[in-house]
Amino acid sequence: MKIQKTLKRRLIFKPYEGDPNVVAGVDLSFPSREEGLAVIVLLEYPSMKVLRYVSERVKIRFPYIPGLLVFREGPAFLKAWEKLQVKPDLVVFDGQGIAHPRGIGIASHMGLFISIPTIGVAKSRLYGWHEELPNEEGASVPLKDKFGNTIGYVIRTKKSGKPIYISPGHLIDVESSYRIIKHMTVPGKRIPEPTRIADILTKKLKKGLF
DNA sequence: GCGACAG
DNA sequence: ATCTTGTCGC
Numbered sequence: 441m442k443i444q445k446t447l448k449r450r451l452i453f454k455p456y457e458g459d460p461n462v463v464a465g466v467d468l469s470f471p472s473r474e475e476g477l478a479v480i481v482l483l484e485y486p487s488m489k490v491l492r493y494v495s496e497r498v499k500i501r502f503p504y505i506p507g508l509l510v511f512r513e514g515p516a517f518l519k520a521w522e523k524l525q526v527k528p529d530l531v532v533f534d535g536q537g538i539a540h541p542r543g544i545g546i547a548s549h550m551g552l553f554i555s556i557p558t559i560g561v562a563k564s565r566l567y568g569w570h571e572e573l574p575n576e577e578g579a580s581v582p583l584k585d586k587f588g589n590t591i592g593y594v595i596r597t598k599k600s601g602k603p604i605y606i607s608p609g610h611l612i613d614v615e616s617s618y619r620i621i622k623h624m625t626v627p628g629k630r631i632p633e634p635t636r637i638a639d640i641l642t643k644k645l646k647k648g649l650f
Numbered sequence: 651g652c653g654a655c656a657g
Numbered sequence: 658a659t660c661t662t663g664t665c666g667c
Contacts, residue, residue, distance in 0.1 A: 468657080470658055504658070506655035513657070535656045545656065566656045600667070
């Protein structure tokens with residue numbers, strides 16, 4: 441996509457100084473084929489205590505195509521983002537940051553729109569290569585691009601289970617992303633709190649509960 | 651042309 | 658992502 445190649449040049453990577461105060465987690469569920477339910481949860485850092493959340497139902501027009509996820513879920517996120525009164529210091533997305541074929545996954549793309557540091561936490565690999573990951577909780581190996589540059593990390597947050605793939609989105613670098621994600625991960629849970637809670641809420645809301 | 655392929 | 662109960666493993 442031409443849009444991605446153009447926007448990619450605007451991405452900024454730098455160390456995240458200090459610690460965030462309020463972080464957000466984003467995720468979507470699909471009540472029907474043409475309707476998406478986006479949820480943005482605000483959590484206190486590093487306690488990971490849930491502060492509040494907002495949700496928004498949106499018409500889905502774009503299909504899911506690997507590498508173009510932002511065009512399907514981005515609009516829904518932005519609508520929910522507008523309803524958010526208090527803006528977080530950092531946002532965690534369910535998907536890739538720069539660990540993407542064109543270097544701009546949904547976390548990076550949305551980061552450019554909101555101008556706030558973003559990190560991508562994916563449950564599977566889309567792009568990048570890495571050495572074998574030890575089967576021990578907490579193990580991690582760098583994820584590299586075709587030139588050998590480190591673009592993120594593969595982390596075994598839970599023993600004997602699929603790892604997670606993290607990469608910076610925008611306004612943060614690889615090492616800072618790794619450090620912060622580590623602090624948001626609870627022992628025994630595979631997915632870091634922001635995205636994990638957002639996922640629970642998105643599905644619970646879909647079922648009409650809560 | 652053949653495979654890979656976030657959610 | 659979604660369709661779906663019980664069930665194997667840590």
